[in-house]
Amino acid sequence: MLMTHAYRTHTCGQLRNTDAETTIRISGWVHRVRDHGGVLFFDLRDHYGITQVVADPASSAFKAAEGLRSEWVVRIDGKVRIRPAGTENKDMPTGLIEVYATDIEVLGPAAELPLPIFGEPDYPEDIRLKYRFLDLRRETLHKNIMTRTKVVSHLRNKMNDIGFNEFSTPILTASSPEGARDFLVPSRIHAGKFFALPQAPQQYKQLLMVAGFDKYFQIAPCFRDEDPRADRLPGEFYQLDLEMSFVTQDDLFATMQPVIMELFDTFKGNKTVRPEVPRIPHSEAIRRFGSDKPDLRNPIEMQAVTEHFAGSGFKVFAGMIAADPKVEVWAIPAPKGGSRAFCDRMNSWAQGQGQPGLGYVFWRDGEEGAAGPIAKNIGPERTESVRKQLGLNVGDACFFVAGRPEKFYRFAGDARTLVGKELNLTNENEFAFAWIIDFPFYEWSDEDKKVDFAHNPFSMPQGGMKALQEQDPLTIKAFQYDMVCNGFEIASGSIRNHSPETMVKAFEIAGVTKAEVEERFGGMYRAFQFGAPPHGGMAFGVDRLVMLIVGASNLREITLFPMNQQAQDLLMGAPSDPSPKQLRELHIRLNLPEA
C-alpha cells in the first residue's frame, strides 16, 4: 500500500478487528515498553487512544524497537493483526488487535522523565507545573482539560441558541471599582500612567446594554491580583459573563437555570442532578445552613432554640442570653449521631477550631431522657422540648452553639458540614443547586468604622431611592443573587442600578462623594444620563463549573497552565525581569525592597 501521509493513516484509538491484515501507519508517544527478549510489546499513545505494537526478531523493526523508551515520539509502519486467542485486552477499545511493526522512525526522543506519564501518582506541584506539558499528557488531566473545552463549547453554543450575542470587551482598560487589587500595565506613550486588566467586564457589559444590544455574553478572562485558594486561581480566571436589558430577577433565573441544568445533565456522568432549585434568601441561608453558599446535599438544617436555654440551668448559655438580647442558641441536629464517641469527636474538632467546645445531647436506646452534659444541666423538660422542635429520636444527637449569630454562623456551618460528612448524610454523587437571593446591600465595616457595600455597588437596592433615603442602610436588601452548587458559589449577579441619582445616593451612604463617582466610573455615570435601560446579569465561574463536573478538588486539575500559589508561571518563568531598555521606554525606575 502506498503511504498517503508522512505520519499516520490512523490514530492510536482507531483500529479495530475489521482493520485486520491492512497495512497502516501510526504515530504517537511510546507509553510503556514490555520487552520479553524474543518478543517485544509497546503501547503507542496519542490524543485519541492507545494501540499495542508488537515486534519479534523476524521483523525489520525489531532492532529499532529494542531501543525505544517511554515518551519517545515515533512513527510506526506495520500490519494490523488480530491478537492470538487468549491475549485480547478487553479493557482497551483497541484490545482485540495489535500492530506488527515493520518500520520504526524516531521523530522525537525523550530525556529521562522528571515525572512518569504512566500511572498517576500524586506529584509535588512545582514539578508538575514546571513540566506541565508532561503532566498534561497524563490521562486524568488530559481528560479534564478536554471536558473543560467541551463545557465551554457547550455553554457558548447554548448561549447563542437562546439569542445571546458574544462580544469581546477590552483587556487593556481602566482600573475598576471592584474590591480586588488590580493588575497594572504601564503605558509607554503616557509616561507614569497605567492600564488595568479587567477584574470583570462589568462596566463594559452595562455599557453594551445602554448601547442597545439587549443580550450580551462572553467567556471572559478576568484578572485579580489576590492570593489564591484551592478553589480560587491566582491572577486570572474565566467567567461566563452575561447581561440582559428589560429584565427582572425572575427573568434572569428563568433564562439561566435551564442552561446550567442542561449543562450538568449533559456532563453529570453517573451522578444525579437534583431538579429542584430553591430560592433561599441570604439571611435564611445563614440561619438554616450557616453559609451563604450552602451544600444542599447535606440534609441537616439548623434551628434557633434560644428560648429553651434562656433562664435554664446551663449557666454558660443562660448567662450569655441574659447579658445580650442579640445572643441566640442554634441547634445542629445530627441524625444517627447518637454515640458518645461521635459527640466527643465533634467536641475535640471544635476545640481544634479554637472554640471552647461543642455542647451536645444525644438520645440512647433504653434510656429515659437524654445523655450529655447539657441535658443534665437544662433538665428533662427543656431537653424534650428541644427534641420535639427538631424532630429527633433515639439514636440521634444534637450540637449547640451560642453567641451573636454573625460571630458564630461560619463555625456552625462548618460543624453542619462535618456532621453531614461524618455521618454519611451528604450524597457525594449528586449536584444540588440553589439561588441565594436578597443579599444585604450594605454591611458595617469594622475596619473603616463605616457603612460599606456588602458586594456589588452597581446593584439596585430593593426599594430604590426611597429605601436609600428612608431605611436604615444595614437593613436594605439588594436585587443581588448567587447560584450555588454543592457548597460552591458558581455564579453571582444582580439587577443593576441604572439611575444616576440613585447611584450617587448609594455611593454617598458608603462615603463616596458624587465627584468621586464621576471620576472613578465616569464612563458609566455619563452613559446613565442618556437613556439607560433597566438591566441585569450575572457571571458564572467557568473554572468552578468544570471543577464540580469533573469532581476535582483543586483548580489546577482543570486548568491548562496554572500559576502556583505565589502567582508564578514556573513553566514560562513569569513574572520575569524587564530589560533596562523596556524600563527606559516606560519611564519606570525600580524601587525594590531591601534584600
Place this chain on the structure above:
RNA sequence: GCGGAAGUAGCUCAGUUGGUUAGAGCGUCGCCCUGUCACGGCGAAGGUCGCGGGUUCGAGCCCCGUCUUUCGCGCCA
C-alpha cells in the same frame, strides 16, 4: 502579612530513643527472557538528608534562623 503541614536518589516514600556503611519501589544503564498489557529475573550506577548556624563524643532525627511547595486566615464588587 499571619498560622498549619511538607522538603531524604531523576520521581514517590521509609528511616525506631540521637549511635557504626542512609534503605525500598518506580525510572535510568547492563545482561537474560517469544505473548505481555503495572511483564518477569539478575546486576549496577545514582545522596551536600532544602540551605545556614547551634547543642552533642556523635545529628536525616533535637534547637534557632532561612528558603521552597502546599492548605487555610487576612484579602477576594
